[in-house]
Amino acid sequence: MKLNKAEALGISLILAISLMVVLSFLPEKCFGKSSTPYSPPSLEHLLGTDDLGNDVLRFLLLGSRISLLIGILSATVSTLVGALVGALSGFIGGALDDALSSLIDLFMTLPVLPLMIVLAAYLGPSFFNETIVIGLLWWPATARLVRARARQIREAPFIEGLIGLGAGRLYAIFKHVLPNIWGLVFARFVLSVPGAIMFEAGLSFIGLGDPTIPSWGTMLHFAMTRGALLRGAWWTFVPPGLCIAITALGFTLVGMGLEQRYKLSTKPMEDLL
Amino acid sequence: MNIIEIKDLKVTFEMSGMRITALDGVSLELRRGEVLGVLGESGSGKTVLLHSIFRILPENARVSGEILYRGVNLLSIDQRRAKDIIGRNFALVPQGFGSLNPLLKSWLQISERPMEHHGMRKEEGLIVARHLLRYMGVDRSEDVANSYRHQLSGGMLQRVLIAMGISGPSEAVFLDEPTKGLDQRKKRLVIELIKLARRRTDSMMVVSHDLDFLREISDRIYVLYLGDVVEVADTASFFKSPKHPYSSALLRSLPSGGLKPIEGEAPSMASPPSGCKFHPRCPHRVERCSKEKPPLVFVENGAVRCFKYAQGQ
Amino acid sequence: MMSGELEGSGTRSQELSRVLLEGRDIEKRFCFSKRCPPVVKGVSIFIRSGEIVALVGESGSGKTTLAKILAGLLKPTSGEVFFMKKPINRMSKQELLNFRRKVQYVSQYPDLALDPMWYLYDSIAEPLRIHGIAKSREEELEIVLSTSSRFGLSLDHLKRKPRNLSGGELQRAVLARAMVLNPELLIADEPTSMLDPSTQAKIINQLLEVQKERGLAVLFITHDLELAKVVSNRVYVMFGGMIVESGNTSEVFSSPMHPYTKSLLDSDIAPPKEVVGEASCPFYSQCDISMDICRKSPPPEFKLRNRIVRCWAFEHHRD
Numbered sequence: 001m002k003l004n005k006a007e008a009l010g011i012s013l014i015l016a017i018s019l020m021v022v023l024s025f026l027p028e029k030c031f032g033k034s035s036t037p038y039s040p041p042s043l044e045h046l047l048g049t050d051d052l053g054n055d056v057l058r059f060l061l062l063g064s065r066i067s068l069l070i071g072i073l074s075a076t077v078s079t080l081v082g083a084l085v086g087a088l089s090g091f092i093g094g095a096l097d098d099a100l101s102s103l104i105d106l107f108m109t110l111p112v113l114p115l116m117i118v119l120a121a122y123l124g125p126s127f128f129n130e131t132i133v134i135g136l137l138w139w140p141a142t143a144r145l146v147r148a149r150a151r152q153i154r155e156a157p158f159i160e161g162l163i164g165l166g167a168g169r170l171y172a173i174f175k176h177v178l179p180n181i182w183g184l185v186f187a188r189f190v191l192s193v194p195g196a197i198m199f200e201a202g203l204s205f206i207g208l209g210d211p212t213i214p215s216w217g218t219m220l221h222f223a224m225t226r227g228a229l230l231r232g233a234w235w236t237f238v239p240p241g242l243c244i245a246i247t248a249l250g251f252t253l254v255g256m257g258l259e260q261r262y263k264l265s266t267k268p269m270e271d272l273l
Numbered sequence: 274m275n276i277i278e279i280k281d282l283k284v285t286f287e288m289s290g291m292r293i294t295a296l297d298g299v300s301l302e303l304r305r306g307e308v309l310g311v312l313g314e315s316g317s318g319k320t321v322l323l324h325s326i327f328r329i330l331p332e333n334a335r336v337s338g339e340i341l342y343r344g345v346n347l348l349s350i351d352q353r354r355a356k357d358i359i360g361r362n363f364a365l366v367p368q369g370f371g372s373l374n375p376l377l378k379s380w381l382q383i384s385e386r387p388m389e390h391h392g393m394r395k396e397e398g399l400i401v402a403r404h405l406l407r408y409m410g411v412d413r414s415e416d417v418a419n420s421y422r423h424q425l426s427g428g429m430l431q432r433v434l435i436a437m438g439i440s441g442p443s444e445a446v447f448l449d450e451p452t453k454g455l456d457q458r459k460k461r462l463v464i465e466l467i468k469l470a471r472r473r474t475d476s477m478m479v480v481s482h483d484l485d486f487l488r489e490i491s492d493r494i495y496v497l498y499l500g501d502v503v504e505v506a507d508t509a510s511f512f513k514s515p516k517h518p519y520s521s522a523l524l525r526s527l528p529s530g531g532l533k534p535i536e537g538e539a540p541s542m543a544s545p546p547s548g549c550k551f552h553p554r555c556p557h558r559v560e561r562c563s564k565e566k567p568p569l570v571f572v573e574n575g576a577v578r579c580f581k582y583a584q585g586q
Numbered sequence: 587m588m589s590g591e592l593e594g595s596g597t598r599s600q601e602l603s604r605v606l607l608e609g610r611d612i613e614k615r616f617c618f619s620k621r622c623p624p625v626v627k628g629v630s631i632f633i634r635s636g637e638i639v640a641l642v643g644e645s646g647s648g649k650t651t652l653a654k655i656l657a658g659l660l661k662p663t664s665g666e667v668f669f670m671k672k673p674i675n676r677m678s679k680q681e682l683l684n685f686r687r688k689v690q691y692v693s694q695y696p697d698l699a700l701d702p703m704w705y706l707y708d709s710i711a712e713p714l715r716i717h718g719i720a721k722s723r724e725e726e727l728e729i730v731l732s733t734s735s736r737f738g739l740s741l742d743h744l745k746r747k748p749r750n751l752s753g754g755e756l757q758r759a760v761l762a763r764a765m766v767l768n769p770e771l772l773i774a775d776e777p778t779s780m781l782d783p784s785t786q787a788k789i790i791n792q793l794l795e796v797q798k799e800r801g802l803a804v805l806f807i808t809h810d811l812e813l814a815k816v817v818s819n820r821v822y823v824m825f826g827g828m829i830v831e832s833g834n835t836s837e838v839f840s841s842p843m844h845p846y847t848k849s850l851l852d853s854d855i856a857p858p859k860e861v862v863g864e865a866s867c868p869f870y871s872q873c874d875i876s877m878d879i880c881r882k883s884p885p886p887e888f889k890l891r892n893r894i895v896r897c898w899a900f901e902h903h904r905d
Contacts, residue, residue: 157698164659165713165767166686179703314782315752427645454694454780456644456809457850482782526787528812534787538738539754 003257010253017064017247024061031055038233048235050219051226059214060239066215067247070131071197077135078196079189082142083181089143090150091177097147104147107140116199120208127210134199142188149184153177183262191255194248201244216240276445276476277303277326282338284321284330293542295321297500298338300569303445308467308477310491310508312484312523316542317497319480323449327365328355360390364474366438368449370430373422379433380418387441398440405436409466428462431455435466439473446470448479452486464489484527488512496520499540499550506575516577518555549579557581603634605671606771606803607689609656612665614648625651626662627827628884633771633803640814640835641807642850643824649807650693652824653775656805657691658682687717690764694776696756700748700763707744710734710763717767734762737792754785761789765796771803779809790817811850815839823847826868833893843895845873867898875899
């Protein structure tokens with residue numbers, strides 16, 4: 001399968017982040033032992049230390065695990081909910097479609113960030129809550145797209161042809177509609193990850209994350225609240241910020257590539273001749 | 274006098290490691306004042322021919338030969354300059370309603386070319402569109418001009434497409450399969466519209482596989498088969514006594530000709546037959562046909578690519 | 587070229603053949619923005635076992651809607667469809683499944699008729715799988731291959747997906763898929779109108795061979811009069827949602843009675859307008875022999891010898 005430059009870049013970035021996750025399992029002693037707070041990058045601490053004297057690089061690697069995990073889990077929740085709602089709504093149509101469409105519209109008009117903040121504050125800071133909150137508020141976009149595609153497929157002549165052959169509705173859904181939607185759902189999943197990661201970072205940054213687990217967002221939070229900016233200790237906030245950006249970019253590029261491929265997979269070659 | 278002269282045009286595509294020849298040295302002249310029919314079925318290269326003239330071939334196309342317009346070889350000058358010349362002097366009536374932009378009002382699409390290439394102002398563009406629609410028998414031209422694709426019926430859309438071709442000054446109008454999938458009544462409408470359009474332009478080139486349609490509107494016919502010109506004739510002679518075996522077989526395959534299928538299967542561009550490309554399906558084939566490709570020879574006021582007509586056989 | 591001369595255009599004597607599919611007084615209305623105009627009105631049509639019947643009409647005449655209603659893909663607003671004398675809307679699940687097996691519908695847009703993600707082989711084998719016909723993979727393979735080859739498709743074609751096939755090849759696949767169940771009636775809706783002339787000739791000939799071999803009945807829907815002439819024994823002419831004339835193909839085309847049929851066959855007439863008009867007879871606004879009654883009262887079907895004409899001008903010609 002040939003990759004274009006954007007996809008290749010995206011995959012490399014994801015691989016780079018995955019490498020970070022792997023490296024995060026290295027034992028503590030690999031990372032230098034002195035604990036002078038806010039010491040700049042040196043041979044002992046490649047990315048310097050934070051306000052408590054912890055090795056920034058180590059925390060960055062640990063953070064990759066957390067951020068990636070939350071990102072992927074939330075994306076999974078939101079994609080599953082979105083795809084299910086969208087597929088049912090689009091394919092079954094009628095009153096169910098009207099009801100679910102209204103639900104989708106409702107959720108889309110909700111101010112997501114403020115709501116997330118309120119929910120997170122109410123439920124209390126925890127990894128699990130964060131995942132659920134992000135997952136449950138991010139699904140409408142996917143639902144909309146899946147619903148549109150399901151409707152298109154439902155109206156396609158080949159589905160009508162199935163009725164003419166004697167096939168039942170459920171058969172049509174499972175054997176024809178779902179396989180045709182799957183590619184879109186997977187692309188949407190990949191594209192949901194960056195948003196999830198950034199929301200997590202955002203929540204943690206304003207202090208609603210779980211302070212006991214070192215995600216990139218919490219690193220940024222502590223950098224801000226503990227005076228790293230004032231001291232010019234850039235090594236405590238530039239690396240996590242960069243990592244968030246790189247991860248988001250990587251998933252976005254791959255997701256867009258998948259979306260493109262999905263669109264092309266139904267275009268006939270004859271058009272070119 | 275020739276408006277366009279195409280000389281030995283060869284177009285190949287690089288597709289999944291294979292080199293596919295779509296046009297294998299096509300030469301053609303579009304004369305001033307004529308309606309030229311290019312008869313070709315799918316796989317003949319007719320669409321590639323149009324795309325070559327308008328320089329809208331895909332990236333993986335390799336082109337050689339000349340397309341001369343007023344002495345300038347459109348293939349040898351840079352893309353921008355070529356598109357400029359093409360936009361100013363040629364108009365294309367694309368195939369099917371799907372080519373119309375669903376988000377633009379019809380008058381914008383009708384007058385697009387003169388607005389972009391002839392400095393026509395927007396107000397003029399609307400007036401011209403309305404005038405053309407009225408000219409083509411539309412009573413409520415103001416409404417139709419301001420409508421979107423989905424608001425218009427098939428017949429109206431047909432008029433919009435053709436109006437796109439005659440909205441601005443041009444030396445030649447090119448039509449791509451204007452009757453594909455249309456019923457009898459709509460075909461007659463297209464024929465009438467083209468007759469009207471003809472009065473507003475010098476020449477026309479119509480690419481189509483619809484024989485009955487070409488018989489009604491064209492002066493001369495070029496027959497394309499798998500990238501080659503196999504016959505050139507004036508319309509009357511062509512339908513009375515077609516020379517190339519493919520031409521006669523094609524006429525016999527029409528319902529009015531008895532619906533007799535052509536022997537064999539249509540070949541693909543990816544694996545063309547050796548020698549004369551039509552030989553596997555030709556009822557008159559001899560051994561020579563599979564080994565050598567016959568040259569295009571001039572006969573009466575036309576040309577044929579077949580050994581039956583080469584001197585001495 | 588007279589119908590019946592072409593190989594395979596229905597050979598059983600008409601009096602003995604039983605009626606396979608019949609539509610009685612079919613009407614269909616589609617509702618949108620407070621209006622419910624009828625797309626099909628008062629249509630009665632039948633097809634006998636083994637015969638080829640043409641349904642001729644332009645786009646917008648209602649022929650596709652009628653075809654889908656007869657195929658059981660759409661429910662009529664009123665009227666009934668009978669398959670072997672049983673009304674299809676009152677069939678049991680088993681009877682309906684049998685109906686679906688015996689009556690197949692093919693549309694004119696080949697590129698959208700097959701699932702783009704499925705290999706051609708699977709799409710053609712699918713009907714066999716749904717009805718549980720083949721008892722083994724080998725049997726399935728045999729049926730699929732033999733039917734596909736009747737339409738000129740090779741194993742190489744079967745291994746591809748729709749996007750790698752031409753329009754002609756796709757239409758052949760759609761036909762093969764319809765024939766794999768060995769139906770008794772094929773409703774072919776403009777099966778070749780998007781194809782090249784030589785491809786059309788090939789496919790129609792292949793279809794006619796299969797028809798002759800299996801005694802298949804065909805309802806052939808087309809706007810191409812020449813094609814209808816060559817292929818069918820009987821013809822129904824449709825305009826504005828109504829059947830305006832019907833009879834034996836050769837007779838209808840050589841001596842058309844309804845003004846619309848006449849206008850279709852006369853190529854000297856300038857292209858008529860599309861508007862069907864609000865009068866009771868859909869052809870009123872374009873008819874040169876129209877009378878006052880045509881505007882006020884919908885013309886009923888008048889039975890003449892071997893011909894049915896829906897036109898007030900024939901009121902006094904009845905047998």
